[in-house]
Amino acid sequence: MSALHGAEHGADTRAEQGPAGMSRRALLRHTAWFGSAVVLTVSGGEVSSYLAGTPAAAALAQDPNALRFAQISDSHLGFTGPANTDVTGSFSRAINQINTLGYRPDFVMHTGDLTHLSTPAQFDQVRQMLSGLRTGKVFTVPGEHDSVDDHGQKYRAMFGAGTQGDGWYSFDIKGVHVIALVNTLALEKLGHLGTDQLDFIRKDVAGRSADTPIVVFSHIPLFAMYPAWGWGTDDATQALSYLRRFSSVTCLNGHVHQLFTKTEGNVTFYSATTTAYPLPHPGVGPAPTPVTLPAGQLSAALGIREVTYQSGHHALAIRDRRLT
Numbered sequence: 001m002s003a004l005h006g007a008e009h010g011a012d013t014r015a016e017q018g019p020a021g022m023s024r025r026a027l028l029r030h031t032a033w034f035g036s037a038v039v040l041t042v043s044g045g046e047v048s049s050y051l052a053g054t055p056a057a058a059a060l061a062q063d064p065n066a067l068r069f070a071q072i073s074d075s076h077l078g079f080t081g082p083a084n085t086d087v088t089g090s091f092s093r094a095i096n097q098i099n100t101l102g103y104r105p106d107f108v109m110h111t112g113d114l115t116h117l118s119t120p121a122q123f124d125q126v127r128q129m130l131s132g133l134r135t136g137k138v139f140t141v142p143g144e145h146d147s148v149d150d151h152g153q154k155y156r157a158m159f160g161a162g163t164q165g166d167g168w169y170s171f172d173i174k175g176v177h178v179i180a181l182v183n184t185l186a187l188e189k190l191g192h193l194g195t196d197q198l199d200f201i202r203k204d205v206a207g208r209s210a211d212t213p214i215v216v217f218s219h220i221p222l223f224a225m226y227p228a229w230g231w232g233t234d235d236a237t238q239a240l241s242y243l244r245r246f247s248s249v250t251c252l253n254g255h256v257h258q259l260f261t262k263t264e265g266n267v268t269f270y271s272a273t274t275t276a277y278p279l280p281h282p283g284v285g286p287a288p289t290p291v292t293l294p295a296g297q298l299s300a301a302l303g304i305r306e307v308t309y310q311s312g313h314h315a316l317a318i319r320d321r322r323l324t
Contacts (some may be wrong), residue, residue: 033152066308068103068306070098071110075114075255076276076277083292084112087116090275099132109252110140111252111253111254118150127159141181142155142169142182144219148182166234181320183220189230190220193236205243216243219253257274258274259271273301304321
């Protein structure tokens with residue numbers, strides 16, 4: 001698995017606005033489009049989401065034995081365009097925001113599209129910037145932009161140490177089992193895992209107790225968010241069938257550059273925002289092309305995610321913060 005060395009609470013002040021300047025009412029309506037038992041609260045520019053009846057992230061953070069990690073996604077280093085003229089600068093701000101959370105995360109996960117064109121120079125720049133994170137470990141999964149011309153070989157050369165197959169892996173930490181998947185290398189229309197990776201998942205969870213919390217990372221969503229734009233994984237149903245017996249499964253993805261939540265039985269899906277540029281909401285416009293926002297509004301569409309898990313609780317607490 002990819003591990004760099006080096007995340008230690010910046011608050012926002014716009015209480016009535018969520019990501020991309022969305023009002024609290026609009027944000028709740030937008031997430032409700034998927035339907036779930038997920039509660040979202042917006043306060044001080046942050047969105048906190050957790051299953052109804054469980055403690056909020058702030059309370060969990062007081063437990064020294066709790067698992068705490070951060071997720072960043074879609075940094076797209078190398079992108080040039082009006083949607084964000086300085087993706088390196090915004091990625092640097094995201095790293096600094098994680099480093100000033102007020103605690104040291106157990107790990108940080110980047111859920112893909114580290115680069116925009118998968119050049120050696122872009123991968124090296126990402127590696128050097130991620131090494132500045134003050135955290136136990138840094139993990140990554142690739143996005144489709146990280147395998148533009150070589151089936152992810154340059155990505156794996158830089159970030160694939162200790163992984164299996166095309167870069168998938170798993171590990172255990174503080175009672176939680178983490179699975180990192182690669183669904184960006186055999187793209188037709190949708191994301192794809194393939195038989196080797198499906199077999200890895202099946203074997204990886206075999207014999208584990210059903211009360212083991214499972215966290216799954218991937219770049220492309222493992223649910224059918226918007227298949228017309230390729231926002232889904234064609235063989236995810238098979239992968240998830242191996243996880244249905246577990247009481248708590250949380251799937252975290254990137255790719256869509258916006259916050260979405262969906263719950264199906266014991267599985268909750270969370271799509272993350274980006275540190276680079278926003279994409280349109282599903283079906284808004286003909287294609288998911290970068291959105292250029294009015295001056296001063298970009299930071300509200302970018303952000304980082306904090307995740308906390310406390311032993312004995314069913315679900316993870318998730319706090320999404322806009323970029324400051």
